[in-house]
Amino acid sequence: DTIPRFGTETPHEAKLAELMDNIDAWGLNIFDVHNYSQSHSLTSVMYTIFKKRNLIETFRISPQKLINYLVTLESHYLDVPYHCSIHAADVTQAIHVLLLIPSFENTFTDLEILAALFAAAIHDVDHPGVTNQYLINSDNELALMYNDTSVLENHSLAVAFKLLQNEDCDFIENLSDEQRKILRQISIDMVLATDMSKHGAIMQTIQSFHQSLKAKQCKDSNSNSSTNDSLVLTEQKERVQLLREMLHCADLSNPTKHLSIYTQWVDRIMDEFHYQGDRERSAGMPISPMCNRRTADIEMAQIGFIQAIVEPLWQMWAQLVYPHCQQMLDNIDSNRQWYEYQISNRSSRNNT
Numbered sequence: 001d002t003i004p005r006f007g008t009e010t011p012h013e014a015k016l017a018e019l020m021d022n023i024d025a026w027g028l029n030i031f032d033v034h035n036y037s038q039s040h041s042l043t044s045v046m047y048t049i050f051k052k053r054n055l056i057e058t059f060r061i062s063p064q065k066l067i068n069y070l071v072t073l074e075s076h077y078l079d080v081p082y083h084c085s086i087h088a089a090d091v092t093q094a095i096h097v098l099l100l101i102p103s104f105e106n107t108f109t110d111l112e113i114l115a116a117l118f119a120a121a122i123h124d125v126d127h128p129g130v131t132n133q134y135l136i137n138s139d140n141e142l143a144l145m146y147n148d149t150s151v152l153e154n155h156s157l158a159v160a161f162k163l164l165q166n167e168d169c170d171f172i173e174n175l176s177d178e179q180r181k182i183l184r185q186i187s188i189d190m191v192l193a194t195d196m197s198k199h200g201a202i203m204q205t206i207q208s209f210h211q212s213l214k215a216k217q218c219k220d221s222n223s224n225s226s227t228n229d230s231l232v233l234t235e236q237k238e239r240v241q242l243l244r245e246m247l248h249c250a251d252l253s254n255p256t257k258h259l260s261i262y263t264q265w266v267d268r269i270m271d272e273f274h275y276q277g278d279r280e281r282s283a284g285m286p287i288s289p290m291c292n293r294r295t296a297d298i299e300m301a302q303i304g305f306i307q308a309i310v311e312p313l314w315q316m317w318a319q320l321v322y323p324h325c326q327q328m329l330d331n332i333d334s335n336r337q338w339y340e341y342q343i344s345n346r347s348s349r350n351n352t
């Protein structure tokens with residue numbers, strides 16, 4: 001039986017094809033992809049990217065096994081408001097676009113690109129829709145298993161690799177042992193770095209790391225090489241550090257998207273946080289920050305999130321790849337202004 005064009009059967013293949021024309025664009029509407037792919041956005045996005053990047057030929061991947069893995073992986077994302085398979089599809093498509101930036105034209109090997117896309121697709125699988133802190137505070141089995149350390153991130157990695165052991169899902173069967181080892185090593189490193197507790201460390205090193213890369217890049221441009229725009233990193237360790245930052249950026253990319261997309265993610269994360277707060281309240285636990293639906297200030301929280309976390313990170317990233325990420329910075333700015341306007345509006349409403 002032939003494989004459907006986007007990896008999944010759908011009566012809306014023409015519409016999906018139209019959407020997938022934007023797979024290389026920051027403005028792709030992942031919610032539309034989810035609707036027109038019969039709720040298989042992760043499978044269809046990953047399959048389309050793998051085809052487009054010729055990874056199926058490069059690594060002699062069985063298309064059927066790839067789809068078996070993707071459909072199984074997607075079915076192990078839970079039906080929670082934010083950390084569902086649409087978030088994984090969104091982050092996967094985001095890192096695909098970031099990898100297309102000309103600065104990285106000659107930076108990463110095919111195996112590193114495969115690992116980065118795989119890490120993005122798996123990074124939140126089986127996420128229960130509560131934070132690490134909640135699992136720790138409620139003595140959850142997972143916190144016990146992972147000794148309170150990056151509990152969710154460790155769990156998603158373990159689930160994702162467990163699924164690979166399934167014979168008809170092992171789409172990396174034709175990689176050498178060395179390649180499989182490298183893929184596993186890079187994926188583990190990248191997914192563990194999506195834990196917010198690692199954010200400080202990433203911000204600490206990013207400044208000096210990027211300055212050293214820019215210095216090397218300028219040297220190249222003096223040689224008038226055609227690739228003077230692209231960053232050349234000789235050490236795999238340095239390339240993995242860049243991929244770690246890239247996945248963290250993709251995971252924190254909601255405010256860099258068009259307002260109509262961004263506000264849907266805000267609604268979803270607040271649903272998830274407020275539901276956690278409801279569980280904490282009824283269990284007599286202290287209610288986590290931003291999780292109390294009775295005192296929530298959604299707009300203020302997003303402005304704080306943008307100013308403290310998202311803008312500083314994306315400014316670092318945009319500096320490294322200047323001028324290629326201006327659209328993200330512009331969206332962050334206009335989105336922040338929109339939330340500030342909502343606040344100023346509500347206070348004047350109260351005065352009427």
Ligand SMILES: COc1ccc(-c2ccn(CCC(=O)N3C[C@@H](C)O[C@H](C)C3)n2)cc1OC1CCCC1
Nearest residue numbers: 131194195196197251254265266269290301302305
């Ligand atoms: C669209 O809104 C958000 C989108 C993404 C995030 C965010 C923060 C850190 N990450 C990276 C993953 C992570 O570590 N966690 C653990 C915990 C912070 O919950 C996050 C959800 C996931 N993702 C937060 C967002 O808003 C929060 C709620 C009001 C202000 C902050």
Ligand SMILES: [Mg+2]
Nearest residue numbers: 123124152194
């Ligand atoms: Mg996560």
Ligand SMILES: [Zn+2]
Nearest residue numbers: 087123124251
């Ligand atoms: Zn995530």
